Amino acid sequence: MKSRAQCLRDLIAAGDLIIAPGVYDGYSARLVEAAGFESAATSGAAVSNSRLGIDDIGVMDLAENVGHCRHLASTLSIPLTADADTGYGNPMNVHYTVQQFEQAGVAGINIEDQVHPKRCGHMPGKEVIPLIEMVKKIEAACLARKDDAFVIIARTDALAIEGIEGTLARVRAYVEAGADMIFPDAARSEDDIKAIVEAAGSTPVTINMGFGIRARPTTPLIPLPVLKTIGVRRVSLPRMLPAAAILGMSRALDCMKESIRTGVPADRPDLVVGIDDIMQLMGYDEMRALEKRLLSTEALEAKYSKP
Secondary structure, eight states: OOOHHHHHHHHHOOOEEEEEEOOHHHHHHHHHHOOOOOOOEOHHHHHHHHHHOOOOSSSHHHHHHHHHHHHHHHHHHHHEEEEEETOEEEESHHHHHHHHHHHHHEEEEEOOBBBBOOOOOOOSSOOOOOOHHHHHHHHHHHHHOTTSEEEEEEEETHHHHHHHHHHHHHHHHHHHHHOOOOETTTTTOOHHEEEEEHHHSSSEEEETTTTTTSSSSSSSSOOOHHHHHHTOOOOTTHHHHHHHHHHHHHHHHHHHHHHHOOOOOOOOOTSSSSSHHHHHHTTTHHHHHHHHHHHHHHHHHHHTOOO
């Protein structure tokens, strides 16, 4: 049986543009697979926001992140990549971090070149570590993995600090260090992306399109066919599902407040799914079948009660 990492490698080798929606809980993970997407990615910001209720400023630790990703990976049959922030320290820490995430069943991880503690790549005030230090982190990550297919995604946040020339120097160095994929976060334009794809050579490039279906102030909303033409191999959508969930929950709460005010019950199937939808999404029928098989004792009682 192929590892999840090898499944991701196969998707990359196939040459099509890979779309990886960002997931952060069991509902979002199952919805992505049910919708037919072939891969998913955790959003470190969404996991931190939803689990801790705080901004993505590097407070979530390794154990919390790995434990959460282990549950998500076990929910999915498609490959999942995880956001490992800065690797949680120096190259020695990165070595341990890679082993923890690989054991959790994910297909690969992002490691970024921000200082620790990091912050969301689309926030002001970012700082990056020296190029040489990040090279050693990538080398440590490649050395630590047990499965050579496990994908090491080198993320750089240098565009906001060092500009395009500094970023291109880092991309070339990260490729030489053994990175399997390059992730320039907060890419500012199509021209920047083109230059990064060229600098990466045969190493695939992944681009963060944020909400995917809504513009934002940083990376422009570039059509997916255009990104494919540029040479981008993978697009992540880390903010789409949490943003959609926030909007949906806000609208349902507003509806309930109005119902409280008027005293009139609201029947709004346009705002909430039914219980059957939840049960189908979460595999209730499969659980009931397993319960029937494992908890039913009638056949055994009949067998062993014979004289």
